[in-house]
Amino acid sequence: MPLQSLTKRWPDYYTQGALELTSAEDVQRFARYLDRYEDEENGRQSAQTNEGEDTDDSEDEDGYCSAESTPGTPSRSSSPESIHNRTPSPSAGPSRSHLRSLxxxxxxxxxTEAFPTQALAQILSSPHESLTSLRIAHTEALLARDLTLLLTLAHATCNLTHLTASELGPRACELLRNMQxxxxxxxxxxxxxxxxxxxGATPAGSEPHPTAAHQYAFVPALPNGKSSGLPTPAPTPATTPSATATFHERTSLPLPDxxxxxxxxxxxxxxxxASNAVFVAVADTLRYPAVRELRLRLVGVPIVTALVHAFPGVQKLYVYTPYDGCAWSGAAPLPGIDATREANRTSQMYSSFSPMLRVSGFAPGLYAMGLTCPVEHLEVGNVAPRLWVGAGTAPGTRERKPTGFGATVDISGGVGVNEAEMVRRIVADTRPPTVGFTLGRGWWAPKTHARLSASRKGKRGPENETEALRAMFDPGEEGSASGWAGVRALVVRVEEAGTWPAVTRDLGAMLTPLADALATFVLRWDRTSVPFDRVPPDEDEPQQSAGGPTWLRTEALARQLAEDLPALRYVCAEVVRGVPALVSRTSSGRGTPRPPRSIWSTEARDGVAEAVSSALKGKSPLGSPALAGKASVQFATAPPPTVVERRFWRVERPAAGEEGKPGWLCLDALDKEMGARVLRDEGLGFEDRVRY
Structure with a gap:
C-alpha cells in the first residue's frame, strides 16, 4: 500500500501516531503496508552493507554506484524516504514504532470466517515500542474469533499506559489478567x-441464562450481614478473605471485578x-494506592468496605448504583436502601476514605453508600420529587420501586422515598463547602400533581412538593442539617416547567437557612419546556427590555437574593429559554399566541427545499426530489431555537449605616470572562456533570 494512500486513509497516523482499524479491509491494507515496509527496510539495510564493503574503492566508483543502481535497494521513486518527502509531516520517517495510539x-x-485473523495478529505482533494507548470495542467478540489474539494482545502491550475496552467477557478478563x-x-x-x-440475573424482558447460578455477585453480603442474611465478614477489611476466590469455588466463573x-x-x-462492575474482592494483596479518580457504574450492592480497602487515596469519586436504576431483574430483590446505608456506615467506623476533592452521583446511590469522609465538592444529579405510596396502600406498607432494568428496590417508609431528605443527610455526613444539585421535572407542575392526586388517596399539590425542597435545608431533625452551615458555594440547576414567581419564591425560601455562610450562588434554569416562554399567561407576563423578556427579572432575582443573604458575594445565573411564540392576528386586531412547530413557515420551508434541489440538480445524484423531501423533513422537525441569557454579578456591601442599619447594596455586573474566572476559581460550572 503506498505511503501516500496510507496517509490519506489514516491522516492522524503520522501527525499524532494514531491508527484506527474499523473493518476487515482496514486490517488487510495496513498489514500489506507493514509487509512492504519490511521489504524496503531490508533493502535499505542491504544497501548500507554493500556501501560499507566498498569503502576502499575509488571516488569515481563511489560516485557511480548510487542508491538507485545498488542491487537490492528500492528505487528512489518508491522508497519510503521519497514518499515521505511528499507527505505533510513525517518528521521521524515511516516506522512501525511511530504508532502511539491504536x-x-x-x-x-x-x-466472519473470512476475517483476516492472521493479518491482525501480524499487526499486533509487530514491534510497537511507542504504543501507549489501546482502545478495543467489542472485545469479547474479537477474542472469540481466534484465541491466538488473546496471547498476541497480551504480549504486544508491554509499554501500554492507557487502556479502554468495552463489552468484556470471560476471554477479555483473561486478557486483562495476562497483561504485563x-x-x-x-x-x-x-x-x-x-x-x-x-x-444470576437477567436483563428485563429476557429469559434466564442457562449458566446463571447464584446471586452472590449481584447481592453480596453487606459489611455487617444484616440486610441479606449472608455470613458476617471480619470487622477489619484487611483480614477479610477475597470474595472472588469464594465465588470461583462455588461457580467456577470469573466476576466482573x-x-x-x-x-x-x-x-x-x-x-x-468501570461500567457493569462489582467490587467485592477484599485482600491485602489487592490495593491500589496511586488511584486518584474512580468513575463506577455498579451492578451490585455498593460495598464501601471493598472500595476503601482497595483505593485508600482516591480523590474524585463518581458512582452510579442499582438504587439509581442500574440493575437487572433477578430472583431476589436488592436489600433495603436504609439497611445498606446502615451497614456501610458501620463498616466505616473501622476504616474510611481520606478527605476527597469531589464526589458525584445520584441521591439514592450516595445515600446508600453512607460516606462519612469530608468532601470538598459534592455533586448530586437530578433530585426527583417524593415517591408516594400507591392508591389503597396504607402508610408504612412496604413498596418496591422498579429500577431501570426491571429489578426492584425497597423504597417504602422513612427517608427511602424522599430524595430531598437524602440530599440533606448526605450533606450532613460529608460536610462539603461546595454543593451542586439538579432539580428534575415534577417539582412545579400543577397539572401533573392534579392528575396524580385523582388516582391516589390524600392530597398531593405543588405546595407539598416545594415544602420538601425547603425541608432539604431546614434543620428540623437535630444534627441532620448541620452540614449546610459550612456551605460557601451552591449550584442549583432547575429543569422545570414552573412559573417565574413560583420558582424564584421557593428558591429564595430554600436558601434562607444559608444566609450566614453562602458566598457564591450559581443558578442554571432550563426553561425550554416552559409554556409561558412561548405563550405567556396573563398572570406571568415577562417584562420587555432590550436584553430580552427575562433580562430585568433575572437582575431583580439577583438583587433579592443579595438582600436576603448577607454573606453573598457572587451571583451567577444562566437562563435558557425558547424564542417567543408567533402571534396570529385576528380580524379584530387582537393577538392569539400560537406555538409553531418550527421557526419555518410551510411556504418558506418548501421554497428553501425547492431552491436547494434546483441548485444541486444535475451536479450530483443527490440533487433530486429526494433531497428536497429530506430537506423538508429536516426543516419540519428542526427544534425551536433557544436563547441563553448568562449574567454575573458581584455584590458590593459598604460599611453599615448609622445606628447599626445595613448600608446600601450594589450589584456590580461582571463581563463573561470575569464571571467565568469566578466559576473556575471556585471549581463551579453551569453544566450538569452527573448524568445517567
Whole structure:
C-alpha cells in the first residue's frame, strides 16, 4: 500500500501516531503496508552493507554506484524516504514504532470466517515500542474469533499506559489478567449479557441464562450481614478473605471485578472507570494506592468496605448504583436502601476514605453508600420529587420501586422515598463547602400533581412538593442539617416547567437557612419546556427590555437574593429559554399566541427545499426530489431555537449605616470572562456533570 494512500486513509497516523482499524479491509491494507515496509527496510539495510564493503574503492566508483543502481535497494521513486518527502509531516520517517495510539473498532458483523485473523495478529505482533494507548470495542467478540489474539494482545502491550475496552467477557478478563504492562488510566465496560449470566440475573424482558447460578455477585453480603442474611465478614477489611476466590469455588466463573484483573498495575494505576462492575474482592494483596479518580457504574450492592480497602487515596469519586436504576431483574430483590446505608456506615467506623476533592452521583446511590469522609465538592444529579405510596396502600406498607432494568428496590417508609431528605443527610455526613444539585421535572407542575392526586388517596399539590425542597435545608431533625452551615458555594440547576414567581419564591425560601455562610450562588434554569416562554399567561407576563423578556427579572432575582443573604458575594445565573411564540392576528386586531412547530413557515420551508434541489440538480445524484423531501423533513422537525441569557454579578456591601442599619447594596455586573474566572476559581460550572 503506498505511503501516500496510507496517509490519506489514516491522516492522524503520522501527525499524532494514531491508527484506527474499523473493518476487515482496514486490517488487510495496513498489514500489506507493514509487509512492504519490511521489504524496503531490508533493502535499505542491504544497501548500507554493500556501501560499507566498498569503502576502499575509488571516488569515481563511489560516485557511480548510487542508491538507485545498488542491487537490492528500492528505487528512489518508491522508497519510503521519497514518499515521505511528499507527505505533510513525517518528521521521524515511516516506522512501525511511530504508532502511539491504536483503536480496534471492528463490529461483530465483520468478524466472519473470512476475517483476516492472521493479518491482525501480524499487526499486533509487530514491534510497537511507542504504543501507549489501546482502545478495543467489542472485545469479547474479537477474542472469540481466534484465541491466538488473546496471547498476541497480551504480549504486544508491554509499554501500554492507557487502556479502554468495552463489552468484556470471560476471554477479555483473561486478557486483562495476562497483561504485563503498567497501566495508568483504564476504562472497562463489561458485557451486559455476560454480567447478567454471572450475577444470576437477567436483563428485563429476557429469559434466564442457562449458566446463571447464584446471586452472590449481584447481592453480596453487606459489611455487617444484616440486610441479606449472608455470613458476617471480619470487622477489619484487611483480614477479610477475597470474595472472588469464594465465588470461583462455588461457580467456577470469573466476576466482573476489576480488582484482581488489574493486579499487574497496582502501583501505577491512577484513573479507573468501570461500567457493569462489582467490587467485592477484599485482600491485602489487592490495593491500589496511586488511584486518584474512580468513575463506577455498579451492578451490585455498593460495598464501601471493598472500595476503601482497595483505593485508600482516591480523590474524585463518581458512582452510579442499582438504587439509581442500574440493575437487572433477578430472583431476589436488592436489600433495603436504609439497611445498606446502615451497614456501610458501620463498616466505616473501622476504616474510611481520606478527605476527597469531589464526589458525584445520584441521591439514592450516595445515600446508600453512607460516606462519612469530608468532601470538598459534592455533586448530586437530578433530585426527583417524593415517591408516594400507591392508591389503597396504607402508610408504612412496604413498596418496591422498579429500577431501570426491571429489578426492584425497597423504597417504602422513612427517608427511602424522599430524595430531598437524602440530599440533606448526605450533606450532613460529608460536610462539603461546595454543593451542586439538579432539580428534575415534577417539582412545579400543577397539572401533573392534579392528575396524580385523582388516582391516589390524600392530597398531593405543588405546595407539598416545594415544602420538601425547603425541608432539604431546614434543620428540623437535630444534627441532620448541620452540614449546610459550612456551605460557601451552591449550584442549583432547575429543569422545570414552573412559573417565574413560583420558582424564584421557593428558591429564595430554600436558601434562607444559608444566609450566614453562602458566598457564591450559581443558578442554571432550563426553561425550554416552559409554556409561558412561548405563550405567556396573563398572570406571568415577562417584562420587555432590550436584553430580552427575562433580562430585568433575572437582575431583580439577583438583587433579592443579595438582600436576603448577607454573606453573598457572587451571583451567577444562566437562563435558557425558547424564542417567543408567533402571534396570529385576528380580524379584530387582537393577538392569539400560537406555538409553531418550527421557526419555518410551510411556504418558506418548501421554497428553501425547492431552491436547494434546483441548485444541486444535475451536479450530483443527490440533487433530486429526494433531497428536497429530506430537506423538508429536516426543516419540519428542526427544534425551536433557544436563547441563553448568562449574567454575573458581584455584590458590593459598604460599611453599615448609622445606628447599626445595613448600608446600601450594589450589584456590580461582571463581563463573561470575569464571571467565568469566578466559576473556575471556585471549581463551579453551569453544566450538569452527573448524568445517567
Amino acid at each position: 483503536t480496534l473498532a471492528i463490529p461483530p458483523s465483520e468478524l 504492562c503498567r497501566l495508568v488510566e483504564v476504562e472497562l465496560t463489561f458485557d451486559d449479557a455476560w454480567v447478567a449470566a454471572v450475577c 476489576p480488582l484482581p484483573l488489574l493486579a499487574h498495575s497496582m502501583e501505577t494505576l491512577r484513573v479507573l472507570r
